[in-house]
Every structure is written in structure tokens, then in C-alpha cells.
Amino acid sequence: MRSLADRATGWLARGVIVFLYVPIVVVVVLSFNDSDVTYKWAGFSTRWYGVLAGDTDLLSSLRVSAEVGVASATLATAGGLLAAMGMARLGRRFRAVFSGGLFLPLVIPEIVLGVALLSVFGTLRADLGLTTLVLGHLVVTLPYAALIVLGAHGALDPALDEAAADLGCNAWQRFRRVTLPLLRQPLVAAWLLCFTISFGNIVMSTFTSGVGTTTLPLRVYSLLKGGLTPEINALGTLLVLFTFLIILGAGLRQMRRVLVGGDGTPG
Amino acid sequence: MPRRAVSRTLLATSFVASSALLASACGGSGATATSSSGGGKNLNIYAWAGEVPDSVVKGFEKETGIKVTVDTFDSNETMTAKLSSGSSGYDLVEPSQYTVQQLIGQQLVQPLDHAKIKGLDNLAAKFRDPSYDKGLKYTVPWIWGTTGFAYNDKCVKSATSWKTLFDSKYKGKLYMLDNMLAAYIAGLQVTGHRATSTDKDQISEATSVLQKQKNILAGYNSTNYPQLLASGRACAAEAWSGTAMAKVVQSDSHVHYVIPEEGGSVWTDGLAVPKGAKNTTSAYKFINYLLRPEVAAKATDDGSSASANQAARSYVKGKAALNNPAVYAPDSAIAKADFLLDPGTAMQYFQQGWTKVKAS
Numbered sequence: 001m002r003s004l005a006d007r008a009t010g011w012l013a014r015g016v017i018v019f020l021y022v023p024i025v026v027v028v029v030l031s032f033n034d035s036d037v038t039y040k041w042a043g044f045s046t047r048w049y050g051v052l053a054g055d056t057d058l059l060s061s062l063r064v065s066a067e068v069g070v071a072s073a074t075l076a077t078a079g080g081l082l083a084a085m086g087m088a089r090l091g092r093r094f095r096a097v098f099s100g101g102l103f104l105p106l107v108i109p110e111i112v113l114g115v116a117l118l119s120v121f122g123t124l125r126a127d128l129g130l131t132t133l134v135l136g137h138l139v140v141t142l143p144y145a146a147l148i149v150l151g152a153h154g155a156l157d158p159a160l161d162e163a164a165a166d167l168g169c170n171a172w173q174r175f176r177r178v179t180l181p182l183l184r185q186p187l188v189a190a191w192l193l194c195f196t197i198s199f200g201n202i203v204m205s206t207f208t209s210g211v212g213t214t215t216l217p218l219r220v221y222s223l224l225k226g227g228l229t230p231e232i233n234a235l236g237t238l239l240v241l242f243t244f245l246i247i248l249g250a251g252l253r254q255m256r257r258v259l260v261g262g263d264g265t266p267g
Numbered sequence: 268m269p270r271r272a273v274s275r276t277l278l279a280t281s282f283v284a285s286s287a288l289l290a291s292a293c294g295g296s297g298a299t300a301t302s303s304s305g306g307g308k309n310l311n312i313y314a315w316a317g318e319v320p321d322s323v324v325k326g327f328e329k330e331t332g333i334k335v336t337v338d339t340f341d342s343n344e345t346m347t348a349k350l351s352s353g354s355s356g357y358d359l360v361e362p363s364q365y366t367v368q369q370l371i372g373q374q375l376v377q378p379l380d381h382a383k384i385k386g387l388d389n390l391a392a393k394f395r396d397p398s399y400d401k402g403l404k405y406t407v408p409w410i411w412g413t414t415g416f417a418y419n420d421k422c423v424k425s426a427t428s429w430k431t432l433f434d435s436k437y438k439g440k441l442y443m444l445d446n447m448l449a450a451y452i453a454g455l456q457v458t459g460h461r462a463t464s465t466d467k468d469q470i471s472e473a474t475s476v477l478q479k480q481k482n483i484l485a486g487y488n489s490t491n492y493p494q495l496l497a498s499g500r501a502c503a504a505e506a507w508s509g510t511a512m513a514k515v516v517q518s519d520s521h522v523h524y525v526i527p528e529e530g531g532s533v534w535t536d537g538l539a540v541p542k543g544a545k546n547t548t549s550a551y552k553f554i555n556y557l558l559r560p561e562v563a564a565k566a567t568d569d570g571s572s573a574s575a576n577q578a579a580r581s582y583v584k585g586k587a588a589l590n591n592p593a594v595y596a597p598d599s600a601i602a603k604a605d606f607l608l609d610p611g612t613a614m615q616y617f618q619q620g621w622t623k624v625k626a627s
Contacts, residue, residue, distance in 0.1 A: 036514055039494045057321065057337065115348070122352035129356070206345055211311040211356040214338040222316035222339040224490050226571075227511030 024240055031233035038228050048234040058219060058235065065199055065216040068130065072137035073145075073194035079138070080145030080190055081183070084153035085175075099150070106143045113139055114207035121208070128210025136208030137201060141194035148193065152186035153179075310549040312337045313346055314361040315536055317510055318410050320569035327556050333549045350375045350541050358544040359553060361536050364399040365448070367406050368609035376405050376539040383551045386558030391577035394535060398606050406537035407554050408575035410566055412508040413596045413604065414444075414452055415531040417493070417516070417524045422502035429457040429527045431503050433476070438483040442495060442504035445487035447621040448607055450477060453505055456529035463605045465613035474620030478627045496522050507534075510571040512593040524593035526600035533596075533604045535575060567594065 030038055034045030052058065083102060087095050105113060117139065121132050160182070164174045180187075202217040209215060214222075220232060312319060316339035324335050338357075340346045343366040349355040351373065362370055370376045381387070387395070387403065394408040418426050422440065432441055432453060443450050452462040454473030464470065485501065493515040495501035506512050506524060515522050538557065540550050556562055563576035564583045571588065573595045574580075580589060588594045596604075610617060 036518065037494070037497075039491075039498065040518075057339075118348065118352050122354055125354050127354050127356050128349070128352065207348065209338070210349075211338065212336040218341070219316070219339060222341040225315065225341065225507075225511070226317040226509065227493060227514055 027233050027236045028240065031230055031237040033230045033233070036229060038230055038233060048230040051229075051231050052234045052238075055231065058216075058231070060212075061214050061216045061219040062235070064130070064133075064213050068133050068137055068213075068215060069195045069198040071134045072141050072198045073191045075134070075138050076141040076145040076194045077149070077187055077191045079142050080147075080149040081153075081187065083146045084149045085179070087150065088153060102146050103143050105139050110140065110203040114204050117204075118207040128208065128213075130210075130213050132208045132210060133205060133213050133215070136204040137198040140201060140204050141197050144197060145190040145194050148186050148190040149183065152183055156182055308333055308549075310335045310359065310546050310553055311357045312359045312361075312553070313349065313355070313357040314339060314359075315410075316341075317570050318361060318536060318566070318572055320565050322569045323557070323562055323565050326562065326565075327553060330556070331549075331552055333552065335553075347373075347375070353543065355541065356545075357541055358546040358550040359538050360541055361409065361538055362406070364397065364535050364537070364606050365609040367400050367537065367539065370539065371400070371405055372609075375542055377542050377544070378404050379407070379540065379554075380551070383555075384558070385555050389558055389560055389563070389576050389578040391575055393533070393601065394575040397535070399608055400537075406539045407558065408535045408537040409557060409563075410570075410572045411533060411535040411575050412573055412594075413526055413531055413533055413601060414449055414505070414507055414607070415524060415526040415596075416453075416503055417496050417506040417512060417522055417593070418503040419496050419499055419501070420521050420523060421499060426503060426523075426525060427528045429453045429529050432505060433457060433480050433483075435483050437502040439485050440500070440502035441480075441484050442486055442488045442492050442501050443477075443480070443484060444492075444505045444507065445489040447617055448610075449489075449505065449507070450487075450621070450624070451617055452532045452607065453477075453527075454480075456527065456531075461605060462530065462532045463608050465610050465616075467613070467616050470613065470616040470620055474623055477620075477624045481624060481627060493522075506593075508573070508593045508596060513571045513588070513591055516591055516593040517587065524591075526592065526596050526604065530603045530605065531600070532607045533601055534607060537575075 030041075031048060032044050032046060033041055034047065035042035083098075087098055090098060114136065117132075117136055121128060126132060156179070160178055161174055164178045169177065200217060201215070202221060205215045205218050209218060220228075223232070310333050312335060314337060319337055324337060327333065328335055340349075343363050346360055346362060347366060347369065350357070350360065350370065360370075360376070362376075367376075381403075384407065387407070390408060394411065396402060397408065400406050416426070416429070416432055418431060423431060423437065431437070432443065434441075443453065451470070451473055454477040455462050455464050455469060458469070458472050458476055460466075460469045460473065488495065488504070489507075492501060492504040492506060493511045496504055496506075497515045497519045508524060512524055516524050538554055540547060544550060558576065560576055560578035561582045563574040563579035566572050566574045567579070567583045567588050568585050571594060580595075583589055592600070
């Protein structure tokens with residue numbers, strides 16, 4: 001007999017899952033709505049997918065968001081890795097100062113960072129565009145990437161690196177053949193997190209985007225005033241589908257690993 | 268082993284992709300710089316979403332061969348922030364009337380050369396010499412609309428006055444726009460003052476009315492109030508005319524949009540050339556293109572907005588829009604309506620009052 005508390009927790013968990021997934025289901029269902037407005041059902045139709053396919057503005061902002069996401073996630077992950085490796089070599093006091101500086105952007109409100117960056121770009125006479133947008137997103141994502149990679153790097157067994165050195169590996173070989181493979185999973189995790197943060201970012205993008213670089217969230221936000229159509233739901237549905245495919249891909253790989261009998265540790 | 272190879276390629280690909288991207292980004296901005304100094308085959312526009320329809324942009328590109336980039340903003344303040352950086356790269360922006368005054372004051376826009384503009388006499392009389400930009404020295408009005416309110420006749424029989432929004436009969440079913448200046452239009456006019464008032468006492472009177480009103484409001488909302496009206500969750504709501512409201516009025520016969528008898532207010536979004544714009548030749552070409560009646564009519568047909576171009580009305584294909592008050596308010600209703608102006612130093616009274624309203 002399960003206790004009352006157990007059952008309550010069970011129901012709570014179900015409630016939370018429903019709460020998390022209901023909005024996604026609603027988005028998907030309403031994307032097949034044959035109405036001009038999102039809130040009223042007017043029969044099944046796929047016409048909004050057709051509208052979406054012809055909407056160059058929305059698709060170009062989707063492309064901008066994807067490009068900025070990939071660029072800033074990659075730079076942030078690389079930066080996080082370098083920070084983690086560099087900080088391991090620092091003395092305790094320097095490390096404290098350095099990590100404080102690295103994580104400061106997490107504490108400062110993003111709007112302050114955005115305004116500050118905008119005035120920096122203004123002073124430098126730098127044209128606002130893809131480059132400034134990526135730099136802005138880098139400020140937001142770098143602390144997250146550093147946090148993840150730093151934690152994983154700190155948990156590495158230094159003996160592995162030493163062993164590689166004993167066996168005659170030089171610094172580059174040790175990085176390439178020992179450290180990097182060991183950190184592969186946290187690096188991938190950091191990259192995906194940074195990409196997600198960048199993809200959904202709105203505050204920093206407001207200040208650092210320029211000619212031709214309106215990101216997807218900015219475009220959708222500016223559409224609010226005129227009222228949203230199910231076209232946005234169609235776009236949302238495709239993004240959900242895309243995410244599911246990625247997760248499915250990762251899941252399949254994991255499954256295969258289990259079937260083959262590997263234990264997941266590299267090497 | 269294959270597992271490792273896959274993710275290694277993934278990592279490598281993304282590194283390559285991102286470095287290529289950065290390179291192209293630099294190349295891209297360089298290209299813009301050269302072509303613009305070479306005579307302007309580009310045009311960069313920063314506008315409200317949906318107010319410069321795609322069909323207009325495509326038509327202009329086809330006719331002139333100029334490549335147009337349209338970016339959209341969500342508020343006048345966002346646009347002002349970009350311009351104040353001094354390196355926004357835009358050749359045309361679309362500020363609302365009170366922002367025009369601010370942009371002129373901060374010297375972020377340049378005076379228009381009227382010798383290069385053709386077709387200003389197509390504009391409706393109300394927009395030829397507006398109070399916010401005398402003689403249209405800086406802007407060419409493009410889209411206009413009104414601030415009024417809307418109601419659902421299943422709940423409110425009929426309404427012509429702001430008083431509806433202050434009627435405790437509809438307690439919990441009333442909404443106001445979540446916008447300081449818009450809320451004060453109602454607050455000032457319901458107490459018998461003009462929406463353009465900058466008088467401290469009048470503003471504080473409006474503040475206390477708005478404070479009292481808050482008790483009967485369901486909330487402040489400037490995003491999905493048209494839906495709330497259609498679904499009946501709102502009896503009446505302060506509202507902006509335009510695409511969202513027009514759609515609901517058209518599709519739901521119970522929802523009505525009204526310019527209150529106290530006056531309401533007219534807003535307009537016009538085109539201005541920012542200081543330091545590089546492609547001014549293209550910018551003037553675009554302004555002239557928009558001033559053509561048959562082009563301006565597309566703002567109504569493809570964008571569900573009211574065009575400031577009087578001559579355009581006979582070119583509008585969807586005649587229903589011309590009689591939809593949530594798109595074109597009747598001339599008689601807007602005769603009394605003021606343009607909402609930049610309150611200047613009186614802004615602080617509004618801000619202090621609004622803080623009180625929101626905190627009460």
C-alpha cells in the first residue's frame with residue numbers, strides 16, 4: 001500500500017508534466033486552424049504552413065537566429081573551454097578574481113548590459129549587424145558555457161593527464177587525446193544550452209541587432225501589436241518537430257550504446 | 268567508436284560554420300558600405316511590423332532595382348535607442364507622432380528636402396500640417412489610427428463615452444491599455460480635459476480617476492485584448508485601431524470599436540530619414556513611391572491599416588475596410604481628436620502619476 005504522500009507526489013508530478021506540455025500541444029493543434037486569428041477554431045487546414053513557406057521576412061529572421069545561435073554557442077563553448085583550462089593553471093586568488101569577472105554578466109541585468117554594449121558600439125562607430133549581435137549574445141552565453149565546462153574540467157582526474165605526459169605526450173597531444181575526449185559530453189551540453197539561450201534571446205538582441213538582422217523572437221514580438229496569426233503556430237510546430245528529431249537522434253544513439261553493451265566512458 | 272566520430276565531426280563542423288559566418292558577416296558589412304557610397308542601390312528600413320506590406324516592398328524593388336531590407340521594431344523606444352547609437356545603418360525609420368518630436372529634439376533625424384518629394388498633396392487634410400511636425404519638415408505621414416475603446420454588445424448594450432470604462436457595473440470585465448500615455452487619454456478626457464494637456468493639476472486629477480478605476484479593472488492589457496473582447500471575457504476595453512482590432516470587428520458582429528464622444532486621439536506613423544543615413548537617394552525614391560495613391564492603398568488591402576493618403580481611398584479594393592471604424596475612423600469622429608504630443612517636461616507628472624496608479 002502506497003502512502004498518501006507518495007500518491008500526492010505522483011499526482012503533482014503528473015500535474016506538472018501536463019502544465020509543461022499543454023502549451024506545446026495547443027500550439028501544434030492551433031497551427032492547423034483555418035482561421036485568421038489564433039484563438040478561434042474554424043476547421044482543419046494546412047494553409048498557414050503554405051503562408052509560412054512564402055513569408056520571406058519570417059524565414060529570414062529564422063535564418064538569422066539560427067546563424068547567431070550557432071556562432072555564439074560555438075564561440076561561447078570554445079571560450080568556456082579555454083577559461084576552464086586557463087583557470088586550472090592560476091593561483092587560488094587570481095582564480096577567484098577571474099571567475100568573479102567571468103560570472104558577473106549573470107548577475108548584471110541583461111538590459112543594462114544591452115544598453116552598455118549599444119553605447120560601446122556607438123562610440124566605436126561599429127555598424128550594428130550580425131557581428132555585434134553575435135558579440136552581444138556571447139556576453140550572455142559565455143558565463144553559462146564557462147560554468148558547465150569549468151565544473152566538468154574540475155572533476156577530471158589529473159592523474160590521466162599526468163599519465164599521458166609520462167607516456168610521452170606533449171601538451172597539445174594531451175589536450176587533443178585526453179582532455180578533449182573526456183570533456184566531450186559537457187562541451188556538447190554547453191553548446192546546446194548556449195544555442196537555446198541565444199535562440200530565444202530578446203533583450204540583448206533588441207540592442208545589438210542591426211540592418212537585416214532582426215532575429216526570430218524580435219520579429220514575433222513586433223508582430224504582437226498587429227495580432228498573431230496561426231502562421232506563428234505553424235512555425236512553432238516545425239521548431240518543436242525539429243527539437244524532437246534531435247532528441248530522438250540522441251535517444252537512438254543512447255539505445256544503441258545500451259544494446260552494444262558499452263558503458264559510456266570514452267576510450 | 269562511431270559515436271565519438273560523429274560528435275567530433277559535429278563539433279568540427281560547427282567551428283568551421285561559425286568562423287565562416289563571422290567572415291561573411293564582416294564581408295557583408297563591407298559590401299554594404301561600398302555599394303552605399305557608390306550611389307545607393309540599397310535601402311534599409313526600420314518600421315513597425317506589418318505597416319510596410321511585403322507587396323509594397325516587392326513592387327518598389329521590381330521598379331527601381333534597389334534592394335530593400337526591412338527590419339521591424341516593437342516600440343518607438345527600441346527604435347530611438349538604435350538611432351541614438353549613431354550607427355544603426357537605417358535610411359528610413361517610421362516613428363509615431365510624439366516620437367517624431369523627440370527625434371527632432373535629439374537631432375536624430377534630418378530635415379526633408381521637399382524639392383525631392385512628389386505627391387504630398389495626396390495626403391488627407393488632417394495630415395498636411397500636423398501639430399507635431401509643422402509643415403511636414405521631417406516626416407511624411409504614412410499610417411494612422413485612433414485610440415478609443417471597444418465593447419462587446421452581449422454585455423454592454425451601447426457605448427459612446429469613456430464613462431463605460433469607468434462604470435462599476437462592468438467590474439472585473441474592463442481592460443485598459445498597458446501604456447501610460449494611452450491610459451491618460453481616457454483619464455484626462457473623462458474628467459473633461461484635453462488629451463494633450465500638460466497641466467499639473469489636470470494630470471493629477473486624471474491620476475486619481477485612474478487610481479479609482481483600477482479597482483474595477485480586470486487588468487491592463489495591450490496585447491490580446493481584442494481576443495478577450497471577442498470571447499466575452501472583457502465587456503469593454505480601451506483599444507488601438509489597426510490590424511488586430513480590425514480583424515475582430517470584422518469577424519465578430521458583437522464587437523464594436525468606438526471613438527469616444529470626448530474625442531479620443533489620433534496617432535500616426537510617418538517616414539523620417541535618420542541623421543547619417545547613407546542611401547538618401549533611395550530613401551526619397553521610396554517616400555515618393557509610398558505617396559502614390561495606388562501604392563498607399565496596399566497599406567489597407569495588405570496591411571489592414573488606414574493610409575494617410577486621401578487619394579488612396581478610391582484605390583482600396585477591400586471596401587469593407589473603409590467603413591470599418593477599427594481601420595478608418597469616420598471623418599466626423601476624428602475631427603475633434605487631437606494628435607497625442609510629446610508632453611516634454613510634463614512627462615514627469617505622467618510618470619509619477621502612472622507609478623501611483625500601477626502601485627495602488
